[in-house]
Amino acid sequence: MLLQTTGEPFLKTKIFFNLEPSVIRFLRLNSSDYQLGARPFKNLIKQTIISAITEAMKQGYLQKNNIAFIDFQNNEFIIQTLEKKSPFIWRWINEK
Numbered sequence: 001m002l003l004q005t006t007g008e009p010f011l012k013t014k015i016f017f018n019l020e021p022s023v024i025r026f027l028r029l030n031s032s033d034y035q036l037g038a039r040p041f042k043n044l045i046k047q048t049i050i051s052a053i054t055e056a057m058k059q060g061y062l063q064k065n066n067i068a069f070i071d072f073q074n075n076e077f078i079i080q081t082l083e084k085k086s087p088f089i090w091r092w093i094n095e096k
Contacts (some may be wrong), residue, residue: 015062016068017053052088056088077089
């Protein structure tokens with residue numbers, strides 16, 4: 001689903017992502033609506049994970065051929081690469 005949602009721009013960068021179990025839990029807890037099917041799940045991925053990755057790329061934290069580990073703690077997406085000592089942190093603000 002993440003690959004389908006991100007589309008071609010992320011394929012060109014050759015950045016590989018590993019989602020920690022906390023991210024999967026976050027998605028499960030915040031995207032369930034059985035009447036709407038997969039749309040809330042896909043929208044949540046775009047609003048959170050994709051936004052965090054895009055911001056990390058804009059700021060130069062993520063670059064081609066990086067391997068990134070994405071964690072979620074205290075309403076923050078934490079992106080860590082093997083190349084950087086400190087993580088990139090993107091805060092999620094629940095607008096509901």
